Amino acid sequence: MKKAIVLLSGGLDSSTTLYHAKSRGYDCRALIFEYGQKHSRELKSAAAIARLTKTPYRIMKIKLPWGGSALISKRRQCALSPFVGKKGIPPTYVPARNTIFISFALSYAEAIGADAIFIGANAIDYSGYPDCRPEYYKALQVLIKKGLRDRHIKIVTPLIKMTKAQIIKLARKLDVPLEITWSCYKGGKKPCGTCDSCRLRDKGFAEAGLTNI
Amino acid sequence: MKKAIVLLSGGLDSSTTLYHAKSRGYDCRALIFEYGQKHSRELKSAAAIARLTKTPYRIMKIKLPWGGSALISKRRQCALSPFVGKKGIPPTYVPARNTIFISFALSYAEAIGADAIFIGANAIDYSGYPDCRPEYYKALQVLIKKGLRDRHIKIVTPLIKMTKAQIIKLARKLDVPLEITWSCYKGGKKPCGTCDSCRLRDKGFAEAGLTNI
Numbered sequence: 323m324k325k326a327i328v329l330l331s332g333g334l335d336s337s338t339t340l341y342h343a344k345s346r347g348y349d350c351r352a353l354i355f356e357y358g359q360k361h362s363r364e365l366k367s368a369a370a371i372a373r374l375t376k377t378p379y380r381i382m383k384i385k386l387p388w389g390g391s392a393l394i395s396k397r398r399q400c401a402l403s404p405f406v407g408k409k410g411i412p413p414t415y416v417p418a419r420n421t422i423f424i425s426f427a428l429s430y431a432e433a434i435g436a437d438a439i440f441i442g443a444n445a446i447d448y449s450g451y452p453d454c455r456p457e458y459y460k461a462l463q464v465l466i467k468k469g470l471r472d473r474h475i476k477i478v479t480p481l482i483k484m485t486k487a488q489i490i491k492l493a494r495k496l497d498v499p500l501e502i503t504w505s506c507y508k509g510g511k512k513p514c515g516t517c518d519s520c521r522l523r524d525k526g527f528a529e530a531g532l533t534n535i
Numbered sequence: 536m537k538k539a540i541v542l543l544s545g546g547l548d549s550s551t552t553l554y555h556a557k558s559r560g561y562d563c564r565a566l567i568f569e570y571g572q573k574h575s576r577e578l579k580s581a582a583a584i585a586r587l588t589k590t591p592y593r594i595m596k597i598k599l600p601w602g603g604s605a606l607i608s609k610r611r612q613c614a615l616s617p618f619v620g621k622k623g624i625p626p627t628y629v630p631a632r633n634t635i636f637i638s639f640a641l642s643y644a645e646a647i648g649a650d651a652i653f654i655g656a657n658a659i660d661y662s663g664y665p666d667c668r669p670e671y672y673k674a675l676q677v678l679i680k681k682g683l684r685d686r687h688i689k690i691v692t693p694l695i696k697m698t699k700a701q702i703i704k705l706a707r708k709l710d711v712p713l714e715i716t717w718s719c720y721k722g723g724k725k726p727c728g729t730c731d732s733c734r735l736r737d738k739g740f741a742e743a744g745l746t747n748i
Contacts, residue, residue, distance in 0.1 A: 385595070388646035417684065432630035433603030458682030469675075
C-alpha cells in the first residue's frame, strides 16, 4: 500500500484532499501545523477530521517569531479585512509558510518511506498566495529531485486547477463532513462571513448550488 | 546596508560563511537550529560566534519526531562511525534538514526584507549529502522565484566549490576564531577525531599545512 503525508489545516480544501488521497488507496499520515494562528479553531477541525478518518496525525508546533503576516500578528485588529478582488498579495500571506510546511512533510516522508505528499493548494478561487500556484509545485518537484535522498517523492495537488464550486462537489462525492471543516480566518463559534476565506467558501457553495454548512 | 540571514551551526564552514558575509558588507542575522542533535556543544559554539561578531541571533527549536538519522537518533551507538569514502548517502543525513532550515530562513528574510541567505554548504570535501550540491541551490533559487512574495532573495553559498583546505585558508584570512568552532558529530570536551566531520576537518588542516585547533 502506498504511503502519503497529507497537509491538513482543517479547512475545506485540505480535508477534501485527505479524503481524495484515501479514495486513491493511499495509507495516509496527516501533518497539522500550529504556527501562531490567531485562533485554534481550525486545529480542532483538523484533528477531528483526522480522527474521523482514522488517519494518524501529528500536530507540529512551529514558531515564526518574525511575524510578517496579519494571520499571525498579535495585534487584534490587524488587517483581516477583505482583500479578494484587489491586486497583489494579501496581508494574510504568511512568509514562506507552505515551503516550511512542505519541508517538514518531506522530512517525514523520507523518514517513513512515503511515496507522496498531498496538498490542497488551489490556484483558481484562491487568495493570491504565490505558493498556491502550479509553477511553485513544479519547482518543488525539481528541488526534491536535486536535493533529497529520496528523489521520487511526489507532490500531489489534486485541487490546484479546480474552482471552489468543483471542490465542494468533489467533497460531497467523497462524503467529506463539510460541517466539521473550518475555513474562517477568525476564531469564534461561527464563521465571520466577511473575511476572504469565508467569502471564497460562500461563493463556492453558491456556485455549486448548495447551502454553506 | 544590505541585510542577510546566515545559517549558523557553529562549525568551521558556517562560521567562515558568517565572517565572509560580514566582510562583504551585509548586516547579518544568524539562525541557529536546535533540532534534536545528540549534543548541544555545537549550539554553544554557534551562539559564541554570533555574540563575538555582534550578530543578532535566534535559536530555533524544531522537533523532527520521525527521526530517520543517526545524528538525531536517541540510540547512543547509532552509526556515527566513519562513512567517508563509501558510496551513497551516509546515515548522518537528516531527512530534508537543509530544506527545513532554509525555509525558515526564507520566512525570516521575507519578514524583515533581507536580500540574501548565506549557507556554508560545500560540495567538494563534503559528507555525501544531496542538499549540499550546487544543483540543489539552483533549484532553490527557482523555487523562490516561483513561490515567494519576495522573488529576489538570493541564496549565497560562498564555499560550495572550495576544498576544506581552501575554506580553512579563507577562515584564517577573515580572522575566524577557529578554536571556538565545533565540527565533531559527538559532544564532549574534545572532538572525537574519528567521526566523518572530524576527519574532514583534520584533512583540511593538514592540506592547508596548518595545525587543527
